[in-house]
Amino acid sequence: MSTIRFHQDLNVYQKSFETAQLIFELSKSFPKEELYSLTDQIRRSSRSVTANISEAWGKRKYEKSFIAKLTDSEGEARETQTWLQFSIACNYINEEQYEHLYKQYNQIIGMLVNMMNQSEKWCSFSPITKEGNNL
Secondary structure (H helix, E strand, O other), rough: EEEOOOHHHHHHHHHHHHHHHHHHHHHOOOOOOHHHHHHHHHHHHHHHHHHHHHHHOOOOHHHHHHHHHHHHHHHHHHHHHHHHHHHHHHHOOOOOHHHHHHHHHHHHHHHHHHHOHHHEEEOOOOOEOOOOOOO
């Protein structure tokens, strides 16, 4: 059992960071004409999921602000799923890549929703442990 002290300790942060890195690597093979549209958008939204989690962690003193930043993160995750749909429709990624990444974002969204539903626990400033939270 370990205590969560920093936003980097959160499983949802780690998962969103790793998934954004996967998207970055995959998007390197997108056509050049997509550089300032799909490529830029999917990279931006996937990274924004993680960035908003970091911001939420810093706003835990204010529960409504904490929830608002997690809501932003959830929205960015859903936007990333939309860009993944465009990526597969344009044949820039294959079915296996699409399914894996889409499922990762469904898990991330679920973790964010759980944090929002239990916001009082995250904003209490009492020690939070990873065991039992799975976040």
